[in-house]
Amino acid sequence: MDRKEFLTLLGFSAIATTLPMCMGSCSSSASTPNMSVDFTLDLTQSAYAALNTNGGYIVKDGVIVAKTTAGNYVAVSAACTHEGANVNYNSGSDKFVCPRHGATFANSGTAVSGPANGNLQKFNTTLTGNSLRVYS
Ligand code: FES
Incomplete structure (x- = not known):
């Protein structure tokens, strides 16, 4: 040779x-496996107080729950579909934003700008009194 x-x-x-x-x-x-979610948040508890203010959000059990600037509750999977960093809710743009590489997602979870190109999984929300149920 x-x-x-x-x-x-x-x-x-x-x-x-x-x-x-x-x-x-x-x-x-990153792949986004379908999550099965069903939990209820007591909005009188201090841990969830952010959800009493438009633009506030919390993360629980891999789900980010936000109260939009319009006052609606939205919930999506928290892990960015690029490399899995937890996204934040930006009330100024009404979008979920990944702090790692800057991907953005509409408040419905739809990918808006990369590098992530997969959508966040969207969950249902129902408010009854001070109880906010989040479920798939
Ligand atoms: S991990 Fe979210 S954009 Fe890269």
């Missing part, structure tokens, strides 16, 4: 070794 054959073989084996690892971890979109 001459030098050229050796380097060609070495390059091929480096690619063959690296490619499967990259395919598993270099993906630009």
